[in-house]
Amino acid sequence: MTPRKRQQRFEALLREHQRIVYKVAGVYAHAGADREDLVQEIAERLWRSFDSFDARRAKFTTWMYRVALNVAISHLRSAKRYAAEHLEPLDDVHLDTVADSIAAQPDAMDREERVTALHAFIRRLDALNRALVLLYLEDRSYAEIAEVLGISETNVATKLNRIKQKPRGQVGAAQTEGVGYGTR
Amino acid sequence: MELDDMKRVWQEVSAKLDGLQSEYKSLRLDVRKNAAAPPLRRTGAMIWCELLSNGLMVVLLGVFVTHQEAARYIAPALLLMAASIALLASSVLQVRSLLQIDFGDRVVAIQESLERLYVLRLRVIKVTVLLVCLLWVPLAIVLARVISGFDLYSVGSGWIETNVALGIVAIPVLWALARVLGRAFERARWGRFLLDDMTGHGLAEARRRIAALADFAADAQ
Incomplete structure (x- = not known):
């Protein structure tokens, strides 16, 4: 597959399942710029990790959830977000x-x-x-x-x-x- | 509201949002325009920079040692070289860990890998601070020789002994200072985290997160 076709295939899959990206970003980031940042971070990481996606090992949505959640958890963990989102424990x-x-x-x-x-x-x-x-x-x-x-x-x-x-x-x-x- | 009620609410809202395509701005892949820094980009860049600078340091010290005949210059250079090789080895370990991280892998496993990489980096920061305190005299001797040809030994052995002692004393002083300043820098992101790293708070926090990850993954009873 040529790089161009590979990108087209990725973009088609991303469009088809983009709701996953928005849902994950929605629960891990505040509204506004922070959420938009996270959406873009997830999209970029999905693209960078697309080479490692193996349809025989996992469904695309499963893989997409993994990438999105890993990025979102790392995003949440970062110091800036920790300061902004210092959540109290659920008790x-x-x-x-x-x-x-x-x-x-x-x-x-x-x-x-x-x-x-x-x-x-x-x-x-x-x-x-x-x-x-x-x-x-x-x-x-x-x-x-x-x-x-x-x-x-x-x-x-x-x-x-x-x-x-x-x-x-x-x-x-x-x-x-x-x-x-x-x-x- | 029970969890199943929440699920119904969630699906109601999701269905509505899914129907409104305008709610999801058509997500496009535009890496060049993306200003956000994906996880690990900054850390990854720092790890590669450290690998290069540590490698360069080993090479430069090697060149210095081969062009010196006097043991009084070779000894401090060899000390610095040993420290640089140790830091280079840690950089290689970090690069290896970094390359093994695949965000498409299972969440618990990847978060654990990220935490372990973080722990490794914290240890390197602590060791680097320690080495700077202990080895700054040999570093000054070599740098003075390389930059101006000045022989720091000519200042007298008292100077060297005093500064080595100061370097040793600086370790607990810096640690205590970091603890005090840690509170003052509570709102300054980089200051606070660097100081937390030096005092070991960051390391303790990372270890706590690794333990919590293992606990989460362990089969619940």
Whole structure:
């Protein structure tokens, strides 16, 4: 394949699946210039890593999630972002606040409020748990989540079950500070 | 709101956004116009620069040693050469680690590789600061000889002994200073991180992240 054709093929794939780039950037960066920067960083890294993509080893979307998440986590970890995004740890108080605000007006809550609550929840997760939850929300199978993250399917199921079973506070044990990495 | 409710909200919003193509500015590959620095670009550039400068240092010191006959110049040059070779070896290790990082690989594995590379760099920074403190007298002797032909030994052995002692004393002083200044530079990105690196806070933080990565990857009970 000529370099020109290779680039055309990449650009076609990128256009087809660009929502993945925007979704990942959306949960790892603030709105505005920071998010645009991250989108561009991901796109550039995807292109630079395209040579290593082997369709026999992974689906394009799986590979794309891996690259996008690796770039986004590194982006989040960088000192500048750490200072700007110094997130507090997700503990009982945080989750209770989110859950209580929803429980208080379950019927009155419009979509915007629910979306805000969802984003508040995601943004309080540490980098790895954020990736796990994002892939779950994106309706990826446990097998694909395991493939992207590099953990076992059992581990994915256990972590998600914990979050599902204990959504109001007890998830705190599975989180650390925003930029750090989660524990079990 | 349960996680499954969140999933429904997410998919509702996603479906709406996916329908509005204008929400996603058509993503184009435009590397030349891209002002953002992808991860590792800056670190990678620094690692390659260090490899070249350490290699150059070894070569220049080799040339210096071969053109000297007096042992009093060869000895400090050999000390510097040994330090340069050690730093060159660390640069080679870093380049090897850097080249092995494939962002298309599994997230936990790549983040661990990045953290290990970071740990290696932090160690090199600490060792470099230590070497500068300990070897600045031999460096001054060689530089004075190369630049002006001046013989620093002629100043007297007292000068050399005092400065070697000062270099040794400088290590704990710098460490203490870094701890104090670390607080003052809390808002200055580069100052704070360099000082954190010197005091070992950065290293401790990186080790904590590696442990947390291993914990995340370990099968949950």
